[in-house]
Amino acid sequence: MTTATLKGNERPSIGEFFLRAPAVGPALALLVAIVVFSLSTDTFLDLDNLSLVVQQSLVVGTLALGQTLIILTAGIDLANAAAMVLATLIMAKLVVGGVSGIWALLLGIVATVVIGMVTGSLVTRIKLPPFIVTLGLLTVLTAAAKLFASGQAVPVADELLKWLGTRRYLFGGIPITYGMTLALLMYLGLWYALTRTPWGKHVYAVGNAPESARLSGIKVNRTILSVYIVAGVIVGIAAWQALGRVPNADPNAFQLGNLDSITAVVLGGASLFGGRGSVLGTMMGALVVAVLRSGLTQLGVDALYQDVATGALLIGAVCVDRFARRQQS
Amino acid sequence: MRQRSLAALALAAALTVTTAGCTVERHWGGGSNAGGGGKAKVGLVTKTDTNPYFVELRAAAKAAAEANGAEFSALAGQFDGDNDGQVRAIENLMQQGANTILITPSSSTGVLDAIDRARKAGVLVIALDTATEPDTAVDATFATDNFEAGRQQGAYVKAALNGKPPKLFMVDGTAGSTVDTQRHTGFLKGIGLTDASPEIKGKTPANGDQSLAQQGVENLLQRTTDINAVYTMNEPMGRGTYAALQARGLVNQIVMGSIDGGCEGVKNVRDGQYAATVMQFPKKMAEQGVLAAVEYAKTGKKPSGFVNTGSAVITDKPIPGVESQDTKWGLENCWGTK
Numbered sequence: 248m249t250t251a252t253l254k255g256n257e258r259p260s261i262g263e264f265f266l267r268a269p270a271v272g273p274a275l276a277l278l279v280a281i282v283v284f285s286l287s288t289d290t291f292l293d294l295d296n297l298s299l300v301v302q303q304s305l306v307v308g309t310l311a312l313g314q315t316l317i318i319l320t321a322g323i324d325l326a327n328a329a330a331m332v333l334a335t336l337i338m339a340k341l342v343v344g345g346v347s348g349i350w351a352l353l354l355g356i357v358a359t360v361v362i363g364m365v366t367g368s369l370v371t372r373i374k375l376p377p378f379i380v381t382l383g384l385l386t387v388l389t390a391a392a393k394l395f396a397s398g399q400a401v402p403v404a405d406e407l408l409k410w411l412g413t414r415r416y417l418f419g420g421i422p423i424t425y426g427m428t429l430a431l432l433m434y435l436g437l438w439y440a441l442t443r444t445p446w447g448k449h450v451y452a453v454g455n456a457p458e459s460a461r462l463s464g465i466k467v468n469r470t471i472l473s474v475y476i477v478a479g480v481i482v483g484i485a486a487w488q489a490l491g492r493v494p495n496a497d498p499n500a501f502q503l504g505n506l507d508s509i510t511a512v513v514l515g516g517a518s519l520f521g522g523r524g525s526v527l528g529t530m531m532g533a534l535v536v537a538v539l540r541s542g543l544t545q546l547g548v549d550a551l552y553q554d555v556a557t558g559a560l561l562i563g564a565v566c567v568d569r570f571a572r573r574q575q576s
Numbered sequence: 577m578r579q580r581s582l583a584a585l586a587l588a589a590a591l592t593v594t595t596a597g598c599t600v601e602r603h604w605g606g607g608s609n610a611g612g613g614g615k616a617k618v619g620l621v622t623k624t625d626t627n628p629y630f631v632e633l634r635a636a637a638k639a640a641a642e643a644n645g646a647e648f649s650a651l652a653g654q655f656d657g658d659n660d661g662q663v664r665a666i667e668n669l670m671q672q673g674a675n676t677i678l679i680t681p682s683s684s685t686g687v688l689d690a691i692d693r694a695r696k697a698g699v700l701v702i703a704l705d706t707a708t709e710p711d712t713a714v715d716a717t718f719a720t721d722n723f724e725a726g727r728q729q730g731a732y733v734k735a736a737l738n739g740k741p742p743k744l745f746m747v748d749g750t751a752g753s754t755v756d757t758q759r760h761t762g763f764l765k766g767i768g769l770t771d772a773s774p775e776i777k778g779k780t781p782a783n784g785d786q787s788l789a790q791q792g793v794e795n796l797l798q799r800t801t802d803i804n805a806v807y808t809m810n811e812p813m814g815r816g817t818y819a820a821l822q823a824r825g826l827v828n829q830i831v832m833g834s835i836d837g838g839c840e841g842v843k844n845v846r847d848g849q850y851a852a853t854v855m856q857f858p859k860k861m862a863e864q865g866v867l868a869a870v871e872y873a874k875t876g877k878k879p880s881g882f883v884n885t886g887s888a889v890i891t892d893k894p895i896p897g898v899e900s901q902d903t904k905w906g907l908e909n910c911w912g913t914k
Contacts, residue, residue, distance in 0.1 A: 296671050303664050398752025400659075400683045409689075492660060495686045499657025499750070544668045550625055550652055 273531035284542030304537035309485035311511035313478035321521025322377035326384035328504025334486035339401040339496035348407030356483030363479020371468040392498040400497035412491025455522030610698030612876030616646035619669030621679040625652035632911035637862035659686030676869030684709040716879040720856035725887040726759035729833040730766020749809040789816030806832040811841030842906035852891035
């Protein structure tokens with residue numbers, strides 16, 4: 248999962264341990280938060296509530312999955328939430344226009360894939376920094392969504408589009424939505440692709456040291472482009488998740504989705520310089536934020552202090568990363 | 577008390593599971609949230625928690641809850657339009673066992689699904705300030721009649737023009753938002769125009785933001801300065817508009833109106849920045865909402881329909897035929913920091 252290596256039979260230092268398994272830090276934070284909130288409130292440790300917390304993290308968690316891929320290649324996507332909002336509007340408006348749910352869903356995903364291809368092409372062919380490309384796209388897509396919807400929210404009545412949020416079953420007493428199931432499958436799938444396939448190794452290599460990746464025969468541009476396309480698919484699915492949560496496509500929604508997804512990825516132990524990070528870590532990162540919000544809310548902590556806590560945690564996570572790197576070198 | 581409600585919740589959950597099998601779709605908070613014969617637990621969900629209007633609403637609700645022995649907790653979205661955050665807030669309040677939720681919906685359709693879930697679990701849901709579409713999605717709505725508030729502003733501006741044909745700029749809020757649309761059409765009705773009237777010399781949306789309003793009006797003034805009336809959808813935008821007009825030396829030839837009734841806005845009227853503002857009463861919305869919650873907890877009786885909490889024209893230049901209050905009255909009844 249990471250490129251840090253151990254020499255011989257040395258016992259790993261704490262720093263190396265964190266570098267080897269970037270998900271351990273956020274997992275510990277998650278565990279601590281869950282224990283603290285379970286002890287300090289009557290309402291947190293409740294199967295329904297735990298299910299809710301996961302459902303509340305799904306949209307950002309899915310966006311963060313695509314963001315992880317892009318950050319692994321030392322890129323960043325500031326436009327993912329805007330693309331997602333546009334996709335929710337496309338899906339909703341198509342359904343209102345009489346198109347069947349399945350086609351609306353697919354065309355919405357096609358739109359985000361096209362956006363991914365455009366981003367990827369600008370990054371690989373014209374060598375623009377991903378930050379600039381997606382900053383521009385953020386503005387373009389936000390405006391496009393508002394123009395497309397004439398500023399109006401579009402309620403979604405289609406069963407398929409709402410399906411991820413409305414259909415649920417019980418697993419060991421815990422209410423599980425299909426959205427949760429799908430997210431889990433996506434995380435597993437991407438975990439497999441990143442750790443067990445040549446493509447995954449290329450993604451890490453490209454992010455870690457693009458020049459040596461190129462010299463060792465990896466098609467750097469093609470790998471990066473593929474990352475943006477896969478991330479596009481994921482953003483499209485995030486749009487489906489979003490409609491499952493709130494069956495109402497709103498051009499003003501998810502204004503902080505891009506930053507929330509970056510927060511989850513960084514809390515999950517990924518490096519913004521590329522090449523380091525994991526799908527499992529991102530999952531933990533997304534969950535930590537949702538657990539904090541839910542637990543602090545139930546403790547009656549003001550939302551602004553919750554923002555303070557989340558921000559502080561983020562800076563703390565990067566400090567751990569720095570510390571680990573220094574230990575290594 | 578909390579322990580007991582948790583036990584009740586667990587029991588209710590267990591009952592639901594055993595009676596309905598184990599692949600049921602069920603609603604959260606099952607059974608513990610209904611009113612009747614108990615203590616009021618009131619949750620308030622506002623659009624954001626930083627806007628002074630919502631701060632006032634929250635403070636008033638909190639005070640009313642304390643005065644009536646109700647439990648109170650307030651949550652909010654992170655920005656205007658944060659439906660996801662409001663849904664999360666509703667879920668968390670239900671999780672905490674709220675039996676009444678007062679909500680200022682971020683979008684009139686955005687959170688209906690979550691509201692529906694809450695109502696099915698027995699929670700009384702009252703929309704404050706902003707109506708839902710359809711309005712039957714909630715049990716009741718306690719709000720300003722925004723169309724009427726706009727109409728009052730329009731009627732005042734028309735009267736103040738004293739028979740001169742209007743040459744109007746319109747500074748709108750967020751395109752497509754319900755409140756914006758209602759105030760806008762109300763204003764046009766009050767002044768006697770339609771959206772297609774040539775008397776409208778320019779329109780700019782400014783998202784309720786002062787600096788955007790200033791920019792927008794500056795740009796409109798590049799096109800023409802031959803105007804005599806300005807509609808602003810709220811007071812921060814009124815201030816931005818004033819700055820733009822003042823820079824071009826146009827202040828004295830223009831009748832400008834606004835809506836909100838924040839204390840700063842009333843002071844703006846007193847200081848002559850605009851001729852009139854239409855005051856709304858968030859405190860009333862919050863207090864009536866909490867009282868309804870207390871009633872519901874005691875008796876299980878739910879309010880229904882649209883309850884207009886009223887609006888009043890505030891101006892120091894009263895015009896015969898238009899009912900208004902002066903800024904002294906305005907400062908006594910305004911919301912925000914006095």
